[in-house]
Amino acid sequence: QKLENSAPVIRESAEARRTTLLELDDLQSDPFDTREIFDLIRVLNDPEHPLTLEQLNVVQEGQIELDNQNNYIKVLYTPTIPHCSMATLIGLSIRVRLLRSLPPRFKVDVEITPGTHVSREAVNKQLADKERVAAALENNHLLKVINQCLDITQQHADSA
């Protein structure tokens, strides 16, 4: 099978996030920070390469907007090439990862970085449609593909 992007630029993974003393105190409530959100999605597998979304520079901590007070998170992601046919699948994986990991009080928007994909508007509209996302997650074939992107067990083993 021919790869769409045969020679992607690969970058180093970030160091593990340091836990603060405040976070170890169960009696204190501590807000989320963008690094925690980044940690949830940087480890996701690219559907095409045996690399993470962080290594392919698809997600970056600086592209995450977080508003703890208003329970709002916006994640921008950047497909490696402007014609990437996996763009919707990658966005769906990020959305599902956050859906499964964050408290339900958060409203999450996942969008393609402006100017980085030919079908940006169409993909963004699909990802924002909760009914389509819910239906996709009941589709066994699609769910299997998403779960492959979300299968981060190997990476956890590496970093442990």
Place this chain on the structure above:
Amino acid sequence: GRVLSVLVMELQATLTGHKDVVWDVAWSPSGSFLASCGADRSVRLWNNDGGRWVCKTVLEGAHDRTVRAVSWSPCGNMLAAASFDGTISIWDRRKGAFECSATLEGHESEVKSVGWSVSGTYIATSGRDKTVWIWSYDDDEEYECASILNSHTQDVKCVTWHPTLEVLASTSYDDTIKFFKEDGDDWTCFQTLTGHSSTVWAVDFDAYGDHVVSCSEDRTIKIWHCSQPSGKKAECTATIAGFHTRPIYDVSWNKISGLIASACGDNTVRVFHRPGERSTDEPEYALLASSDNGVAQDVNAVQWSPASPSVLASASDDGTVRIWNVRI
């Protein structure tokens, strides 16, 4: 927009029992039953038993995916449930308990909406396959596909019948609202409304059927005047903007009081009305009440009770159905 806090929105009851997202609520025509459905693949029937809301029946086993929408027949004896599994189940209570008496098959993929026409003759369904189906229900109690309408270019989110005529309105991911009527042996689209800048999630008629209210992913509600089915082109007469901060998933036009209720992804149920005369050229709608902090997650559906004009039911992602009392 204007805010006139003249109404109080009081939470009367929180109905728990669904094990996942609740997608839709529908009052029976007499207002005695409330049906709800959701991602747990069930339909629940609730009623107010001496001041206390209880779940009377759970309808299960007919669908193996989310039940997205429910609609009562005008006689109140039958209930239709539309599912992401591509089918619509018909439940009949004329022999006592509700029994699944028929399954409508034909849609290629998820069915997203269902509506029973005012005469009880037709059922409309719509879905991900971009089609609207009109099913006829005859005296022999057989369901037959009367028409498959392919006017929309994207999935059809909602179908709603006119309150007195065999006229159907539909809304879509293609950002339009369309109207259909019977034309000889077939059904045709006689009007398309454009104006929303994203998915139109739902539409509802006023009591007379000469206005509709629509709500959208674009965070606005629009009021349209339509002298249908044969009259001139419908016009958008008002846009309610600046209140909803997330997509608006449902609207319900109170047939008695004229109040409009909306269900929004910003966790809020809101109530609007147009102060002043119906004849004003540029009517302005004002916010009369909202359920601030009353719901923890997205509100997916809202419907006014046909029996008690101040009572409103809503459905939420948090798995609950809520009953509200909107009073002065």
